[in-house]
Amino acid sequence: MTEESSLVKAFAERMSANCFFNALLRETDTGIWHMQTEEQLPEEINIPAVSIALPASNAELWLNVSYRSECGRHQFDLPIVFRSSDDSSRVIELAEAAQLVAEEPSFFPGATAESREQFTRRVSVSVKNMAQALAVRSADIEKLFTLPLTFSEAEQALLCGHSIHPTPKSRDPFTDEDAERYAPEFGNSFTLVWLGVAPQYLRGASGAEISEAQFADLVRETDGGPVAPEGFIAIPAHPWQWRKLCEDPRIVELLEDGKIVELGEGCEPWRATSSLRAIYNGRSPYMLKFSLSLRLTNSVRTLQPKEMVRGLEVLKVRDTPVGQEFANRYPRFQVLAEPAYLMLADNSGEQIIESLVMFRENPFPGESAENTCLLATLTQDHPDGSPCRAAQLIQRLAEEENISDEASSRRWFNAFLDAVIEPLLIAQADFGILFGAHQQNLILSFDGALPSKGYFRDCQGSGYSRLGEQLLKPYLPNLAQNSENVIDEKMANRLFVYYLVVNSCFGLISALSAAGISSEKELLRQLRERLQLLNEGQRRDHSCLEYLLNSSEIWAKGNFQCAVIGMNETTTEDPLSIYHTMVNPLMTAAELEAA
Template sequence: MDTSISDAADYLSANCFLNAYLREFDDWRLGSSPQEWQAGGFPQQVLSIPMGHQTLWVGVEYWSQCGRHRFVMPARCEFVDNGHCRRVKFLCLAKMLVENAAMQTNGTIGAMARFLERIIESHRNLEMLLALRDTEVEKLFRHKLSFKDAEQALLIGHSVHPAPKVRQPMTLTEAVQFGPEGGSGFALAWMLVRDDRLHYHSADRTSLRQRVQQLIDSDDQLNWDLDGPDDVPEGYTLIPTHPWQLTRLQALPALQQALADRSIIPLPPQGRRWHATSSMRSIYAENAPYMLKFSLSVRLTNSVRHLQPQEAERGALISKVLATETGQQFNRRFTQFDIMQEPAYLCLLDERGEPLPETMMVFRENLIREQADLQHNVLATLTQDHPMQEVSRLSSLVQEVAFHQRIGLAEAAQHWFGAFLEVAIKPLLLAQADYGLLFGAHQQNIVLGLRDGLPVHGYFRDCQGTGFSEVGMRLFKLDLAALGESTQNHFESETANKLFAYYLMINSTFSVISAMGADGLIEEEKLLAQLRNFFRENLTRQRRDQSFIRTMLESEALWQKGNFICSVADLNENTMADPLSIYRTVQNPVCVVEEAPLLQATLTC
């Protein structure tokens, strides 16, 4: 492995790992390194973490008010007894801190070992992907990218997670072939399924046969006619499936009888190439009417990515709600913003007629149409750290804005941030405040349409991460019967605000601010002041629900998902009874606590 690639994997992995650790543990302090270390080239600003008879020292490249810092590798481990030091590369650092975290959380040896295994795999995958894309780094961070290219440019994944590139149990070859970074794509596999072994639900009257025919008609390498007797036997339906998942389904005990009696007939992959988006389980083909989202029996970050029936139901419900007059009003109000709706889903049924989560597939509207003067980039690709410690892709966009508008970088950064707030954050904020609609808009769920470097259109995707506040329940005249008791997407105000703040602010908006600050474009405080004013401007009497905006302006603490604690405890977030149990509080940099004026005595003679 090239030393520079290994160092880049250490740097990126350390940033993701340490940022997750620092948000969930308080056994660290920020300070200065010894003068003699600085003379030898060690950073002046350091993070120190005492661990019994030794102290871990990590150089700080940039410290962010918004909580996404950049670090310097290798670190140093100082032995308290004799003052001796040794250099510590990422995997050694990770082992030390995982053991430290396990001791503080009463973690088991087995869970700790599995966590370390995932960290090692994530680091190995990142090294492999950096080597694969080594000659393209300049393009990925500096040049214009299509939607597909921008999805494939997300080298890191989750920027605040201790093992962001884990893909268990995929092999390295499979991770390249079916992951977004590999680039070559793959053809869809197909299945013929007897109608009594198939469940399909749609928010509108479009049948499954019609949706599949739309996919076929958009693919010049397929010529099936679903209404023709020669292509699909009577009593069967043709459906697409993910080729990697199909091999897992063929070994699934619940499907063995159906495969044996040919109630399910697997067909080989065929048709044009599809490409994984940044989430991996959602795939895209240019000009196809839908993106397709599949259950994958793969652990990514905190969970095995099996879609649950209630998650798919949420997408269908959002489509029904947006089709109402009030929903249409929302669409007309924000013409520079679109929701990639998920109006339909399907799954296979077991012998008892119960849905099998491993077989779920969701149809997502494909709203992306490539244009010469417009590029569509997922937000996470813009804010990710550069592997060679150069500036982010976001910085390149701000430089483009500065060039086209003939303004300085700081002014261009504020202009870019203002446009981002207008086309992406404001529609999502007022969806909550005026309509009671909650969209889990983290960085990989926000896509920006960019012209001359500037955001001109916003998109939200992944409707499984949606819900309704009490305002939304009333406004859309929903009750538990309409929601379905299993959808689990009705939230009381306090819970709604915790989740909404994490996804929309901490994960997305704060990452934009951190990236701009770390790249030296502008001081973070200026962008935080801009964000503060944005909230104040939108805190008007016409808001049906002011609680979230007031939370951002007045609460000193926000709630952050505990990715590190989830990992060290070896939890599957997707099946937890109470996902909020892994959330922890972090400081809210938007809130400014006004200090009471000092009382001054007046002497009267």
């Protein structure tokens, strides 16, 4: 192994261990924090450190801690040390640590032996996948963390994936070759496959003035795709998914009967965005999101018809007086609508959901794509432990404005709250509209180093509270009839706060504080002040703001539980079944301030 490959492997191991142990500690609360120098420590472990008991093995796992976070995203340094009951210790890799955790019956008792075995395999594969991407992109690291990026560059800069997840880069059943071609972190592009389909074998809908078939034709024209023969409609297909679909007996039958004709490839380069199944081309008026028959993190990524209906509804909601009032209040925030979708139907007329393609608005054509970045890329760990991209932007702003890092941090974080956090909180509190705004669904445009505009994407994560239902039903009497996303207050607040605040806002606060840019206490104080200011206003629904401000505990998603049990998150009947409580750091911040 060369020195460079050893370094890449070490980077992947450290980044993966951080994702793994942050998820485990948040969900199990089993970590014992060691802060006193007089404690007896295993070799290679220094203060501060954390240990995790493994009762079944009569042993402990130990990690060095470089940063402990009130928000729950700590920073750990390798090595991982296994200490036995006789006090002997040895260094182990994450793969062995994952196996020891998976064999521990006290962790996630609902998991089967088979799911635990699959889990340990996915952890190992995820580390390997991350190392593969880091090796390919090693020459790009400086640019990805320090220089202005276009929309597609930022989407393909997310090397680590979900920062609190035990398998952030698992992607069954992609091969290494598939990943290099289609996964965003490898920075590559590919061309679309175009199909000609007899109209009676198409299903879909449009929420706009033009039909779903016309949406496909608009994309085909900008893609330079082949024209369908007379009596057929041209639709796009993801090349990897089309290869899988060609193994499906339903598709084989349609091909043999001449109901589907493979027309050939388009001419334009398309690039995967951070979600992998959504793709982008700078000349196209629409991004495309496909069903992909693979498991990424918690879900098999097959789109569901009810999720497509949500995209059409968001477009209609946006056009109501309620939606227009929200847009007028926050003109620098945009929700990307998903106005149409298409899929194939088999010979019996049944939908083939594995063939689904959804059309999403593209606000980043040409030069509009410049100096734009999704939140997850801003907060991800630097492979060598240097400050994250967001911290480096704050340092750049400080240099440009000749101000301190602390002053720059306050200004930058305030601009972030203006761009995305406040608009989404008011969408909930005044309009009853809920957006699942996690780090990969939030995009920021910048004026230099400062956030200036926010975007939310992925309408499958949208919903409405009872307030939203009440406000919108006069204009949309069939709201949520087929999308199943009117949610009661308790569930709405827990889900909404997890995505927007725990995942996105706390994730950013942890990343900035770990980089030494500002203290968590100061950033939490800023966030709390904004929440209090909003709550003091004439809100229609105070429940979510008060939940954030006054609850000693809030709810967070159990990504570790999902991974160990092998649950498909998108099809679970009770979303809250994978949630757990965590200490609310906003309350901790308030107590510290009062003291």
